[in-house]
Amino acid sequence: MRVAFTIDDLPLWPHTPYPDGYTPEGIAETFIAGLERHGISGVYAFCNSWSLLERPELARVLDAWCAAGHHVANHTHGHPKLNEVEAARYIEEIDLADRHLARWTERAPGRYFRYTLNQWGDTEEKRARVKAHLDAKRYRAAEVTSWFFEWRYNAAFEKCLAAGDREGIAWLQASFLEFSVAQLRYDVELCRRQFEREIPGIALGHNVPFFADVFDGFLQRLIDEGLEFVSLDDAANDPVYDRAASVVTPEFLVYQQKLARAAGDRPVRIAPDARDDFDRVEAMAA
Numbered sequence: 665m666r667v668a669f670t671i672d673d674l675p676l677w678p679h680t681p682y683p684d685g686y687t688p689e690g691i692a693e694t695f696i697a698g699l700e701r702h703g704i705s706g707v708y709a710f711c712n713s714w715s716l717l718e719r720p721e722l723a724r725v726l727d728a729w730c731a732a733g734h735h736v737a738n739h740t741h742g743h744p745k746l747n748e749v750e751a752a753r754y755i756e757e758i759d760l761a762d763r764h765l766a767r768w769t770e771r772a773p774g775r776y777f778r779y780t781l782n783q784w785g786d787t788e789e790k791r792a793r794v795k796a797h798l799d800a801k802r803y804r805a806a807e808v809t810s811w812f813f814e815w816r817y818n819a820a821f822e823k824c825l826a827a828g829d830r831e832g833i834a835w836l837q838a839s840f841l842e843f844s845v846a847q848l849r850y851d852v853e854l855c856r857r858q859f860e861r862e863i864p865g866i867a868l869g870h871n872v873p874f875f876a877d878v879f880d881g882f883l884q885r886l887i888d889e890g891l892e893f894v895s896l897d898d899a900a901n902d903p904v905y906d907r908a909a910s911v912v913t914p915e916f917l918v919y920q921q922k923l924a925r926a927a928g929d930r931p932v933r934i935a936p937d938a939r940d941d942f943d944r945v946e947a948m949a950a
């Protein structure tokens with residue numbers, strides 16, 4: 665398994681409160697240290713510039729990220745969802761981030777954009793306009809073949825934290841490692857079926873407290889399972905990704921699932937052998 669690892673929403677939006685003891689700077693440091701410990705360099709963080717205007721001191725997070733040998737890329741200014749706004753509004757958001765993130769993105773070897781919630785547009789008009797704008801601005805869409813639902817784990821974690829439920833937290837942390845492996849293997853298998861060969865995957869983790877706490881164990885576990893980390897360029901250069909943003913998809917799905925649905929298949933989102941754990945997480949998060 666070859667996978668490029670990426671991080672989204674670094675730093676998180678200003679309206680998302682952090683639990684006591686967690687800060688954007690501290691979480692970024694945890695990611696940087698974990699990546700260094702496992703010899704993973706040149707990781708792209710997909711950033712929203714709005715938080716940097718609200719709290720200019722957060723520029724330090726991106727400075728530290730780049731100083732550690734990682735890269736910054738465009739994830740819109742304020743994280744609007746393409747399925748909920750007009751194309752013109754979304755394009756403005758791309759351009760705002762383009763301007764406000766330039767001092768970091770210009771240092772990166774590649775010009776990448778990640779669609780928020782990986783939504784390519786719910787109408788053909790929107791999809792085509794936004795894609796044409798990205799092409800004109802020489803942005804490449806950074807696709808996602810795997811992510812680990814750490815938002816849901818984080819929601820359950822914050823509930824446990826507030827309730828002082830240490831057993832719950834320990835269970836979530838142990839479960840997440842098993843879930844990540846099951847989900848990654850499932851995603852790899854769906855890619856193999858969809859593209860009729862093994863492709864380099866692109867994995868995504870979010871900048872949330874729960875994920876920072878388990879990050880070191882997560883990387884170690886994936887390496888133990890035989891995963892080889894590659895650069896985003898290495899993965900994105902595979903022609904399999906030429907179909908990024910090529911079809912209208914109203915749903916929140918990863919790359920191979922979108923293309924499978926466009927072809928009439930209906931693969932499920934969660935690895936079937938991890939479903940029970942995931943249902944328990946959802947119940948804890950509710």
Ligand SMILES: [Zn+2]
Binds near residue numbers: 672673739780781
């Ligand atoms: Zn995002």
